[in-house]
Amino acid sequence: MDSEEQQLRLRAIHISKDERNSGKISAKNLQSGLTEFHKNGVVILQDAIGIPALDHVKERMLQDVPKNLVSPNVHYNLGRKSQNISQTPPLSPEYLHEEIWANRFAVAILEHIIGPRPQLSYATSNIALPALSESQDRQAVHTNYYCSHLDFPVFIQACVFLDDVSSENGSTEFWLGTHHGYNKKDHISPTAGWIRREVFTERARVSPPFQPVILKGSICIRDLRLWHAGMPNFTSIPRIMLGFTYSPRWFGSHMRIRFPADARQRIESWEHIDCLGAAEFVEGDLDYIEAR
Template structure:
């Protein structure tokens, strides 16, 4: 299947959808041929993570957050520098955005519903008001996401409300949690303040969902970062170097894997 082509008007509408609903779905954006190597390379990473940190249940039973190494096949500029994707991101968080996260969320058989949450607190909670977007999660799955294998459920429009008000509307039935079904190659751009939760994977196959985090230039969250190998720097585009500029530069990714530090995720 050929990739969908998006015009500037399409991109404008996608950005407006995120501003209105808190998320948008970009269909058929990533060639499946780019994602098949991710599937193969991710399986041993997940197995190793469970062997090392399987007792960490901070995201719920049988649900694992795994950071991806910034190396082939995951350091793929045809994905993180995709022109359509970055055009949407730029309209939401500015042209001088930073790329701050490359990781996965994977529920397995035995996972459960998460508590409804946001991924970040408001910038200025004392005002009781929300701001334009300042942090985005760009999500794409490594398998088709079906009703059975644990789709994320999002309450549309709650990114511009306080958490308390969003929960009140959910309880009153004025908004609802909507499962987001995706095919391999689809991409979701999501304001991380929107109320959402993970749902159970009732199949025997893992459901990996990649997250690439893009933020406004001044936002720093120390619990997330991308370790960039020094040897890769000459091969990065100028735009990639600019987006990755606040991440740590390491001599090698072969050093012992550190425990995941992004533990407090729900706000």
């Protein structure tokens, strides 16, 4: 199975103009989205977010990158050579676009997987900086869930790309279907997310990984058990992916998001999700780049 076959297997769900106008996903797209998610461990909702909101956040995040890079707390994923950093998205109210943070089409999918009013437990971003060379390091194959897991989805990430993504600028490498039969014995240790080489080598013979093309305005909803890997960005522009982690309200996630106090009213308006359960509000100035 080559990359083109894998791309066809990962079929995007197209959100129509009528759906965007009403803010409600159709029964057909809901069914298709759930089928894709449970089959592959990931589903892409195309045309789910307006471009102006994405560009608004992107402009600020690009401004924040230099500050993040000189911070003593800058976090490189897989070491400094990876050219891949985490960065908190802007948290002042004008940047908290509902269609990005609490997208109603994504939430409709999530509610049918993890229950009503899913809890927004964590928010971050993954930025692939321009590669230093053609042999730029890539991430090891891993999952984002390191502990023992129940036999059904618990943590789900909604990823938002601020540009079109492909293998050229660091589209995430996916190993479709690896959420099925999830087993901690496949990890290099009980407390690490990395998958053992002999395990993913064997899997590649049956279903190799690939980097999908994902269009700007799409949301990629992924089971955290799915194997994946961050890949190099061979363009001159940082590739920014926002990541919002949702969990069932009953699960009791210990993750927290710190917001400025003046964002409370905006967040409380998102009645279709539970954001307050994991939110902490800070009076005065909040340096969100440092306050991870």
